[in-house]
Amino acid sequence: MDAELFPRARTEIAPGAVHLPDWLDPARQRDLLRACREWARPPAGLRTVRTPGGGTMTARQVCLGWHWYPYAYARTVVDGDGAPVKPFPDRLGELGRRAVTDALGADAVAEAPYDIALINFYDADARMGMHRDADERSDAPVVSLSLGDTCVFRFGNPETRTRPYTDVELRSGDLFVFGGPSRQAYHGVPRVHAGTAPPALGLTGRLNLTLRVSGFQSLDSPP
Template structure:
């Protein structure tokens, strides 16, 4: 009942890992959802990700800026239709920097030039196993935005996929940022709650928009 009566508050889940509930208002959620629908269309659209072991991820994905596949980046959809990856829009980079400023302070945002987005779509049965975002060369914080159905987001430690971890409820419009000592923490989505998306949003399922700084231009 308390969560219905009182606004949810900012929470530091671990050093450098912050949850900001309701960061995107209704209008911003609708605008981001409309953009995601455009990005999901082919070519270089929403795809099923296949793992090196021959399995498939239950969450489907589309990328911007650079195409991620296990466990590298490419300029084309090398594990899909082979089309050039869609460009990363400047406004999305500005959104990422604003998110880091609000979550971790302006000194952390610095000059981080967000240039990669991974957009994952979860239906009611989709999950994401514990993993680390470790394929980038930059140590800039990861920005995660949620749209649609509520999920359990499991945020762990940097050493193991198992405990200790903290389960956080992410709802539509929530922001989660992790950087600094938590940049390489294991995390995953063990559960999605179907039918919990805001009624006016017009989305069945969950979208997670994850923004990253590749840092590849600085590579030797």
């Protein structure tokens, strides 16, 4: 919203899980959106993710650095066009380190570089069920950036998909970082509020960029 009675403030949702509203200014949001549109083009572009049970995720996805598919990583789009995954850009790694520093402090920044980006696109009907980011070999904090429509982000606990959890409103430009005791917490997106993106951004829907450290020993070896 353009004006609020009380500005949104930094909030620790759980130990190691922090929400920083409006972390990306409008210019940086537009720059990141332009990059996402390029990354989403084929080959190795935006795809529908199919689960081993035959279902499909309603949020579509493109990966950088390593290609994620349920529930592993590869260097090619093994569940799509088979093309090599697009490279992970240095500027996203720098963004990830800065995000962790701002949210959790410099001591929380991993020694290993960020080398994975999962970019999910949500239309008005898309959802994401409760899940854990558990396919990496690193416990470095996960960095989540939001562009476009506001969503309800449900952040739970490491033991169960059910309560206790906290629903957080993530708007365009917001940062959410979770590491430490919350690194393996279940989380999901039960709702997207259509038509809430900043008009100047020029995006219909929601983009979420999730940055991770793989922990894989060699770029040439399978995880």
